Amino acid sequence: MILSLFSCSKRFKPSTNENEYSELTELNSKDTLFRISKSKFYEMGDDFAFMNRKGDTLISSENIYFTFKDTITTFGIILERETYDLIGINRKGERIFEVYMYDNGPDYISEGLFRIKKNGKIGFANEKGEIIIKPQFECASNFENGIATVTYDCYLYYDLDEHLRSESDSWFEIDKTGKRIE
Structure with missing residues (x-):
């Protein structure tokens, strides 16, 4: 079931212009995002998705090599797949800053x-x-x-x-x- 959710998920779009940054979305969100992985133990490079409590996939791992937390309440820190840059992302998977x-x-x-x-x-x-x-x-x-x-x-x-x-x-x-x- 998770495999089908991954295929229709919203993709992380790395910034193509270093002046393009997004804002935090919901600072007091009660809907925490959880990292769901196909493997029993999450490791660098594994496929995963961040899903809400309803089971909606909000962020996939297409352009993310590693995530440093298993939940996102307001923002998360990821290691970008192609550049290996540390990126702060909002709950939509958009870049808010580099870490x-x-x-x-x-x-x-x-x-x-x-x-x-x-x-x-x-x-x-x-x-x-x-x-x-x-x-x-x-x-x-x-x-x-x-x-x-x-x-x-x-x-x-x-x-x-x-x-x-x-x-x-x-x-x-x-x-x-x-x-x-x-």
Whole structure:
């Protein structure tokens, strides 16, 4: 039965223009989407679908290589099949932002926020996927004690241990609303 639902499902459409992003759909949705897989144990590359409680398939895995959660309430994080980009999607499977990659996976939530990217710039979203600080920075740290260190220009390079490093002469601190701390 799931096989027939997969065939008529709505497909995830990767953005063809980096300026094309969608919005979150329903922030307080009571209709959680559940990942349903044909295999007993879900692994990278497996076919799956996100279905609602009624059994309607809302998102298929056609362009998704991996999903990091088995449910979607407001947004989900997926690994795009062709590019291996980390993408934040809404409940319709539409791109809302790219998720900042950290240590071979999506950025972790620190003090309720995690780093996202839009058009190559870094910003911050909350656990619901709402963008709290619009993407505008070239480099940014996670929040610690209510403060993140950011810059509008930085140089990225890999050190001898192949860790990504960033350098800038113009770092400054912001609070969790994005205001500059003087």
